[in-house]
Amino acid sequence: MKVPVLYGQGEMEGFRNEVEYISKKFSWNLSESWDGMADAEFPDTPDELKAELLSFLGPEEVDFSPEERYRHSLGKSSPEILMAKHGRITRIVDAVVFPKEERAQQILYDLLQHGFRATIYGGGTSVSGSLLLSGKEKTVSIDTRNFRKFIAKNHFAIVGSGLRGAEAERAANSNRLTLGNFPESFIHSTIGGWVATKATGQESNYYGGMENLTLGVKMETSGGILQDDLVPRESVGIQPRDLALGSDGRNGLITEVAMKTFPLPDGRYYNSRIYNSFYDGITSLSRMKIFPVVARLSDEKETEFALMGAGDSAALKLFRGYLKLRRHSKGSLLVIVNNNRAVLPVRKNSISTGSGPAKSWENGRYSRPGIANILWKSGLVPDTLETSATWENIWAVYAETRKAFYSFRQAKGFQGEIMAHLSHLYREGACIYFTFIIRGESELELLQELRDVLIRSFMANGGSATHHHGKGRFFLPYMDSLLLKAQESYSDPLLGGER
């Protein structure tokens, strides 16, 4: 059985110009060597296990097909894609369960009584390894696709956890509202997944992350329902909301989320500048008193790919001519998008490059992962890691992590490049988002070692292990053991522990 494993495979294959530029620049031959499919041969669910599940589930509530079971047993991170490519996914769930809200509580209870473990699956876009299985116990995946309500209230909405971001936002827009969370995975990720990973979107400078946008949750556990009061704020110690945010599906099944809503903006304003260097750009951002809704500053290498790889239209040629004339062919591109009014960034050490680059960024904001799909199919390994650091530490985190990448490349002798951008700005600091592409022997082991080198570099220089990708299985080794123990003490007997 063949199963597609790339993010949005089949619908996201754009940005060929950028890919061609990358291939020319590094003399990488990009002929297709992999179709993005995994060979997934797994035995059928044993008859006795099927019978056991069907003793308390209706046939329409459960799927035993190997394809669905496989799809529900991994996310979209690069290590997981490589595991799938090389047949290294060794364990998949025994069944996928699709509860309706009114049955969720009973189903969780029954699963626990019958000695099952369970994972929860929203849109499957996890990049932290949180959907991978390791334990030997009988395990099902609970798919949230039937939790689909959207009820607009006064300045908030009750949103079914199984709605995908784009579906929920469409429902909000039909009421002239926005939910304000726009992760790059917006089309495929779900509201429940956003809460469980404490996700944050591209407009977080204004709206904040899920910790700011979530008023409350309704969460089913194997022991009963936890639900926040629908109030603007309360002071009752740890609330259901706090147990749900960043829980990785281990504390309960979130069925609905009370999310804040905001009026749709009256207008969007676009702007861009090229700074002499990434360093100058960072200095300018750190001095801004009010951050625009989106501010994304690319380092010199990412800027080069964005500007030089965008194609060869007459307009682009003219634009490049202008950059040459202004002696800014190389530099660091800042794109800015703001609601309702224009925002002017600090001008020192930079030139204006108009609204074009910001509009072009916005046009590709959800389809850009398509670049990765072409690279994957060409035998390269694209990956991303992100961190956050205070303004004091941010340059060291950036510079030392690049250094660590190139030292590791030299030591191991593989092909590879790394680039970064700054996004998600805070008064105290920002998120640095690294993208890297490698090609080498034993690619899974190589990638795992490299990721460890980079994450350790973040932490050694004052950064976090991750800013928004969630803790999952991959980031556990970097967590304080006391903190992990405290977090695990809240986990549900059905959903937590080894599985």
Ligand SMILES: Cc1cc2nc3c(=O)[nH]c(=O)nc-3n(C[C@H](O)[C@H](O)[C@H](O)COP(=O)(O)OP(=O)(O)OC[C@H]3O[C@@H](n4cnc5c(N)ncnc54)[C@H](O)[C@@H]3O)c2cc1C
């Ligand atoms: C191309 C790409 C771009 C991305 N961009 C961003 C970004 O800009 N910002 C960002 O923050 N993240 C981003 N991510 C990461 C990912 O999209 C987020 O972590 C997202 O919130 C996961 O949502 P999901 O519905 O896909 O959850 P899943 O992948 O299905 O699950 C993720 C975790 O949440 C748990 N979970 C899911 N639903 C529920 C529920 N209803 N109740 C309890 N637990 C649940 C699962 O058990 C699992 O542990 C990106 C990922 C990809 C592949």
